Amino acid sequence: xxxxxxxxxxxxxxxxxxxxxxxxxxxxxxxxxxxxxxxxxxxxxxxxxxxxxxxxxxxxxxxxxxxxxxxxxxxxxxxxxxxxxxxxxxxxxxxxxxxxxxxxxxxxxxxxxxxxxxxxxxxxxxxxxxxxxxxxxxxxxxxxxxxxxxxxxxxxxxxxxxxxxxxxxxxxxxxxxxxxxxxxxxxxxxxxxxxxxxxxxxxxxxxxxxxxxxxxxxxxxxxxxxxxxxxxxxxxxxxxxxxxxxxxxxxxxxxxxxxxxxxxxxxxxxxxxxxxxxxxxxxxxxxxxxxxxxxxxxxxxxxxxxxxxxxxxxxxxxxxxxxxxxxxxxxxxxxxxxxxxxxxxxxxxxxxxxxxxxxxxxxxxxxxxxxxxxxxxxxxxxxxxxxxxxxxxxxxxxxxxxxxxxxxxxxxxxxxxxxxxxxxxxxxx
Numbered sequence: 001x002x003x004x005x006x007x008x009x010x011x012x013x014x015x016x017x018x019x020x021x022x023x024x025x026x027x028x029x030x031x032x033x034x035x036x037x038x039x040x041x042x043x044x045x046x047x048x049x050x051x052x053x054x055x056x057x058x059x060x061x062x063x064x065x066x067x068x069x070x071x072x073x074x075x076x077x078x079x080x081x082x083x084x085x086x087x088x089x090x091x092x093x094x095x096x097x098x099x100x101x102x103x104x105x106x107x108x109x110x111x112x113x114x115x116x117x118x119x120x121x122x123x124x125x126x127x128x129x130x131x132x133x134x135x136x137x138x139x140x141x142x143x144x145x146x147x148x149x150x151x152x153x154x155x156x157x158x159x160x161x162x163x164x165x166x167x168x169x170x171x172x173x174x175x176x177x178x179x180x181x182x183x184x185x186x187x188x189x190x191x192x193x194x195x196x197x198x199x200x201x202x203x204x205x206x207x208x209x210x211x212x213x214x215x216x217x218x219x220x221x222x223x224x225x226x227x228x229x230x231x232x233x234x235x236x237x238x239x240x241x242x243x244x245x246x247x248x249x250x251x252x253x254x255x256x257x258x259x260x261x262x263x264x265x266x267x268x269x270x271x272x273x274x275x276x277x278x279x280x281x282x283x284x285x286x287x288x289x290x291x292x293x294x295x296x297x298x299x300x301x302x303x304x305x306x307x308x309x310x311x312x313x314x315x316x317x318x319x320x321x322x323x324x325x326x327x328x329x330x331x332x333x334x335x336x337x338x339x340x341x342x343x344x345x346x347x348x349x350x351x352x353x354x355x356x357x358x359x360x361x362x363x364x365x366x367x368x369x370x371x372x373x374x375x376x377x378x379x380x381x382x383x384x385x386x387x388x389x390x391x392x393x394x395x396x397x398x399x400x401x402x403x404x405x406x407x408x409x410x411x412x413x414x415x416x417x418x419x420x421x422x423x424x425x426x427x428x429x
Contacts, residue, residue: 001238008326016157018141019062019158020095020161025097026092026130026165027162031166032172032173033065038262040190044106062123066325069131071132076371077136078368085214085367086141086211086214094130099127100194138189139357140367141214142155144429145214145216152352156297157354159353170283177279188351190408234361242373244416245420247412248413248417250377251410253415258389259338271328277332281335285342288341288344295351298353304424305356306422307422309349310418312349317322324338324339355424360420380409389406
C-alpha cells in the first residue's frame with residue numbers, strides 16, 4: 001500500500017523541530033571551530049609562526065572540512081537514498097558531535113608538538129564528513145514532509161539552524177571573553193564550547209530518534225524506485241544540476257564566511273577592534289541573516305525559488321563592493337552595518353535553498369544530489385574566501401580587492417541560477 005504524502009499537523013511540528021534542532025547543533029559544532037580559528041588556534045597549534053602565517057595555517061585547517069564535506073555527502077547521500085533519511089541523520093549527528101568534543105580535549109602544540117596540528121586536521125576532516133551528510137538529510141526531512149505549496153516554508157526550519165547555531169556558538173565565546181582573562185581564554189577557555197557539544201548531541205539524538213521516515217521516500221520504496229548506486233545514477237542523469245546547484249550556493253557561503261570568519265580576524269587583528277565588540281556585532285548580523293532566511297523562504301513559495309534567489313544574488317554583487325569601505329571606517333556602527341548587510345543578503349539567498357536544491361533532483365538521487373551540490377558550493381564559497389582574503393591582505397591588495405572577490409562570486413552564482421529552472425510549482429517525483 002502506498003504511503004500518503006500527507007502527514008498530521010503534530011507530525012509536521014515534530015519534523016520542523018527535528019530539522020531545526022539538528023542543523024542548529026551541527027552548525028554550532030562547525031562554527032565554534034571557525035570562531036576559534038579566527039581567535040586562538042593560530043597560537044594554540046601554530047605558535048612558531050607569526051600572526052599572519054598563523055592565521056593562514058588556522059584557516060587552512062578550517063578549510064579542510066569543506067574539502068571533506070563532498071565525501072560525506074557522497075557517503076551519506078548513498079545510504080540516505082538507499083535505506084532512508086532518518087538513519088543517516090542520526091549517524092551524521094554522532095560523527096560531527098564526537099569529533100567536536102575530541103577537538104576540545106586535544107592537547108596543543110606545547111604538549112605534543114607537531115602531532116597536535118596533525119590530529120587537529122584529521123578531526124576537522126571528520127567534522128566535514130559529518131556535516132556533509134547533515135544538511136541534505138535535514139532539508140529532505142522537511143521538504144519531503146511538506147504539503148503542496150509550502151515546501152519553502154517547511155524547508156525554512158533547517159535553514160534557520162545555522163543562525164541559531166552561530167548565535168549560541170558566538171554567544172558562548174562572548175561570555176567566555178567577558179568572564180575569563182585573555183590568558184585563561186587562550187589556555188583552556190576556548191575548549192569549553194567544544195566539550196559542551198556532547199550535551200547538545202544527546203538532545204539532538206533524542207529528538208531525531210522520534211521522527212518518522214519521509215512519505216516521499218517511503219512511497220519510492222513501495223514502488224521499488226530505489227537506485228542500487230544512487231551517486232552513479234546522479235552523475236549519469238543529473239550531473240549538470242549538481243554543478244549548477246553548487247555554483248548557485250557559492251555566494252551564500254562566500255557572504256557568510258567572509259563576514260564572520262575572515263572579518264572577525266581582520267577586525268580584531270588589522271583594524272584593532274576589541275574581540276568582544278566584533279563578536280557582538282557578528283551576532284547582531286546573524287539576527288538579520290535569520291530574518292532574511294525567513295522572508296525569502298516564505299516569499300519563494302509565492303513568487304518562485306529562482307526569482308527570489310536571483311534578486312538576492314544581484315543585491316550581493318553590489319554589497320560586495322560596499323562592505324569593506326564600511327569596515328575600514330572602524331566605526332562600530334558602520335562595521336556593524338557592513339556585517340549585517342552581508343549576512344542579511346546571505347539569508348536572502350540561503351532561505352529558498354532548503355527547498356530549491358532538493359527540488360532539482362529526483363527522489364532516487366535527491367539526498368545525494370542536494371547534499372553534493374550544497375557541499376561543493378561550500379568548497380568554493382566557504383573554504384576559499386578566508387584563505388583568498390588573508391592572502392590578498394598579505395599581498396598588499398587591500399580590502400577593496402576582497403570586496404571585489406565577493407562580488408565576483410555573486411556573479412558566478414547569478415550565472416548558474418540563470419541556467420537552472422524554476423521548481424517551486426513542480427511536484428516531487
